[in-house]
Amino acid sequence: MRQVDVELRNVVKAFPTRHESGQLVAVDNVSLEIYRGEFFALLGPSGCGKTTTLRMIAGFEDATSGEILIRGQAVQNVPPFHRPVNTVFQDYALFPHMTVLENVMFGLEMEGVSKKEARKRAQEALEMVRLHQAEDRRPRQLSGGQQQRVALARALVKKPAVLLLDEPLGALDLKLRKALQYELAALQETLGITFIYVTHDQEEAMTMADRIAVMNAGRVLQVGTPEEIYETPATEFVADFIGETNFLRGDILEVNNPFAQVCLDETLTIKAAFNDQALTSGSRVTVAIRPEKVNLFSATGPVKYADGTNESPEEHRELLLRDPDINLVRGRVLRANYIGTDTRYVVSIGQNQQLVARVQNYGLRSDTTFHIDQEVYIFWDAEHSRVLTE
Amino acid sequence: MAFNRSFGTAAYTIRQKKSGGLLALPAVLWLVLFFLLPLAIVFFVSFMSRGPRGTIVFPLTLEHYNRIFDIFFPVIVDSVRIALVTTVICLLVGYPLAFFISTRKSRRAQQIALFLVILPFWTNFLVRTYAWRVLLGGDGPVNNLLLSLGLIETPLTLLNTEFAVLVGLVYGFLPFMVLPIYASIERFDFRLVEAAYDLGANDWHAFWRVVFPLTLPGVVAGCILVLIPSIGAFVTPDLLGGTEGLMIGNLIQTQFRGTGNWPLGSALSVVMMAMVSLGLIVYMRFGGQN
Numbered sequence: 183m184r185q186v187d188v189e190l191r192n193v194v195k196a197f198p199t200r201h202e203s204g205q206l207v208a209v210d211n212v213s214l215e216i217y218r219g220e221f222f223a224l225l226g227p228s229g230c231g232k233t234t235t236l237r238m239i240a241g242f243e244d245a246t247s248g249e250i251l252i253r254g255q256a257v258q259n260v261p262p263f264h265r266p267v268n269t270v271f272q273d274y275a276l277f278p279h280m281t282v283l284e285n286v287m288f289g290l291e292m293e294g295v296s297k298k299e300a301r302k303r304a305q306e307a308l309e310m311v312r313l314h315q316a317e318d319r320r321p322r323q324l325s326g327g328q329q330q331r332v333a334l335a336r337a338l339v340k341k342p343a344v345l346l347l348d349e350p351l352g353a354l355d356l357k358l359r360k361a362l363q364y365e366l367a368a369l370q371e372t373l374g375i376t377f378i379y380v381t382h383d384q385e386e387a388m389t390m391a392d393r394i395a396v397m398n399a400g401r402v403l404q405v406g407t408p409e410e411i412y413e414t415p416a417t418e419f420v421a422d423f424i425g426e427t428n429f430l431r432g433d434i435l436e437v438n439n440p441f442a443q444v445c446l447d448e449t450l451t452i453k454a455a456f457n458d459q460a461l462t463s464g465s466r467v468t469v470a471i472r473p474e475k476v477n478l479f480s481a482t483g484p485v486k487y488a489d490g491t492n493e494s495p496e497e498h499r500e501l502l503l504r505d506p507d508i509n510l511v512r513g514r515v516l517r518a519n520y521i522g523t524d525t526r527y528v529v530s531i532g533q534n535q536q537l538v539a540r541v542q543n544y545g546l547r548s549d550t551t552f553h554i555d556q557e558v559y560i561f562w563d564a565e566h567s568r569v570l571t572e
Numbered sequence: 573m574a575f576n577r578s579f580g581t582a583a584y585t586i587r588q589k590k591s592g593g594l595l596a597l598p599a600v601l602w603l604v605l606f607f608l609l610p611l612a613i614v615f616f617v618s619f620m621s622r623g624p625r626g627t628i629v630f631p632l633t634l635e636h637y638n639r640i641f642d643i644f645f646p647v648i649v650d651s652v653r654i655a656l657v658t659t660v661i662c663l664l665v666g667y668p669l670a671f672f673i674s675t676r677k678s679r680r681a682q683q684i685a686l687f688l689v690i691l692p693f694w695t696n697f698l699v700r701t702y703a704w705r706v707l708l709g710g711d712g713p714v715n716n717l718l719l720s721l722g723l724i725e726t727p728l729t730l731l732n733t734e735f736a737v738l739v740g741l742v743y744g745f746l747p748f749m750v751l752p753i754y755a756s757i758e759r760f761d762f763r764l765v766e767a768a769y770d771l772g773a774n775d776w777h778a779f780w781r782v783v784f785p786l787t788l789p790g791v792v793a794g795c796i797l798v799l800i801p802s803i804g805a806f807v808t809p810d811l812l813g814g815t816e817g818l819m820i821g822n823l824i825q826t827q828f829r830g831t832g833n834w835p836l837g838s839a840l841s842v843v844m845m846a847m848v849s850l851g852l853i854v855y856m857r858f859g860g861q862n
């Protein structure tokens with residue numbers, strides 16, 4: 183059993199609105215357990231309540247109801263300056279009238295560390311973020327990336343139990359952001375400090391985090407490893423927010439383990455995996471399929487193998503259908519976009535449905551690409567089509 | 573194309589520079605005529621002798637400066653002291669007031685509060701100072717209140733004291749302290765306070781290490797705006813201080829009234845200006861690196 187560093191129990195935050203009657207529920211009944219030493223990302227679109235959640239953990243906002251525990255201790259009545267957490271603010275909030283070194287020393291001086299000792303430790307922290315040569319400069323003389331490092335050093339020098347980061351790379355350009363993503367993740371691993379990292383960038387969360395909580399409209403929709411979130415999204419929002427997804431609407435025909443039969447239209451029924459054990463036939467559902475899980479082969483030309491042998495489409499189809507857990511449907515290419523590592527196809531299936539497929543360009547181009555209006559077979563493992571709950 | 577453009581820019585700059593000099597002429601004339609010239613006259617007169625019936629005559633002399641340092645020096649010291657005390661009180665009252673106003677959430681409340689701060693300017697300063705005479709008088713509301721509360725048995729002598737002068741000066745110059753401080757707190761980014769809390773600072777440290785240094789420009793501006801006119805004030809000490817609250821401004825005023833002593837008045841003015849300028853220079857040299 184892993185140790186829990188930060189726990190939120192049914193936390194609600196409501197802000198009063200301008201019109202006295204109303205209130206804005208920024209964080210809606212959120213419960214989370216964040217383990218010691220993990221890199222935990224709070225991911226969601228702008229305005230979904232990520233910053234508010236972080237500010238409640240830091241102590242800048244009081245929860246309207248619910249409980250927050252840090253290392254097992256309820257912190258409702260603990261002011262920010264007594265909580266074992268430090269924050270890297272969204273726009274860094276460096277003290278403009280202090281030098282870089284003074285900024286980093288500030289937190290140590292507040293602890294009563296002697297000036298000499300504080301200076302030494304601050305210099306070490308700056309060295310860690312490779313900014314020791316800029317210690318006498320003022321924040322506004324630094325680039326965005328450098329300011330970000332100062333903010334990081336200023337928080338880390340306090341050796342917090344938990345470091346809170348609010349979109350720390352949000353203000354930087356793409357290239358720098360990528361570089362710093364890996365650097366931050368590596369730093370977290372070396373230090374072993376729990377990171378709670380707020381971002382609206384799904385790629386950033388996927389790259390860096392051990393676990394992700396996906397939020398929308400104040401609620402946590404799903405918590406899991408990047409892989410779990412991506413492969414088995416719990417809701418349509420999660421599936422849509424992270425990566426590209428096909429959504430197909432249909433009716434449940436039959437529920438038998440492990441797959442449900444979903445009727446998309448009169449001509450098209452597929453098998454799909456499901457989590458919801460209460461699923462019953464007849465209910466209207468959405469099925470999600472990731473574009474890269476889908477494979478295509480020509481319905482008109484031979485299927486070529488790497489060893490040089492050929493197979494007719496029908497033979498190939500028969501072969502595939504021996505596996506009962508496969509979905510195989512016929513379709514027609516509507517659009518094709520070559521994007522380097524893969525090609526993105528929009529294929530029409532059934533009576534009036536569309537499916538996006540991403541096919542890797544692993545072979546020669548002519549072998550793996552399909553042209554517009556080409557008749558194709560599309561197949562995928564049944565477990566890659568997932569029934570979503572609302 | 574590029575050549576044309578840069579050529580055009582250069583020509584434009586030259587023209588701008590020339591016309592800039594020309595445009596500044598009225599301002600320069602104004603400064604010379606109404607600032608430097610009077611100053612030079614005052615400076616010059618301060619070395620002249622006083623003739624019969626207050627006339628200004630040769631020879632040049634240092635007599636007035638000698639007299640100032642012999643006789644009036646205590647008044648000068650008092651003036652500076654009273655002005656400094658006024659400034660400190662204005663700061664102690666004005667900073668919290670400005671802080672309170674600028675941290676009101678509603679814009680409307682802020683506007684109303686600021687309006688109240690500058691409201692007194694709508695009435696003549698002299699009238700307002702006379703009002704203080706009434707308020708502080710032996711039979712005035714302040715004494716009556718204290719008497720009725722039983723805090724005192726006989727009326728206090730409030731009028732014609734240094735205390736009355738301080739009250740009047742603080743009252744008169746407080747807005748000059750509040751407004752610049754308000755402006756600098758208004759500009760202050762309060763997220764920095766959260767950053768300070770986050771790093772372990774309590775209210776006290778967050779204020780003295782972060783808020784105060786970053787609002788210091790407003791404090792300095794306010795102090796200068798209060799200190800300088802306080803040193804030279806003469807209406808307030810005249811009306812509220814009587815003989816007890818004599819300030820350098822009163823001395824100067826007396827010398828220029830009727831058949832006074834203009835050379836002496838000029839010398840006093842020069843001394844006062846010298847002190848103020850010295851103070852500003854010292855401040856800019858050592859205090860105002862930011």
Ligand SMILES: Nc1ncnc2c1ncn2[C@@H]1O[C@H](COP(=O)(O)OP(=O)(O)O)[C@@H](O)[C@H]1O
Pocket residue numbers: 197198206207208226227228229230231232233234235
């Ligand atoms: N101090 C506040 N007063 C009123 N509403 C707020 C306040 N802070 C945040 N909100 C509202 O709460 C919601 C969530 O905000 P926030 O937590 O900043 O979202 P995120 O960080 O995910 O973009 C938003 O609708 C925002 O307008």
Ligand SMILES: [Mg+2]
Pocket residue numbers: 229232233234
């Ligand atoms: Mg935010």
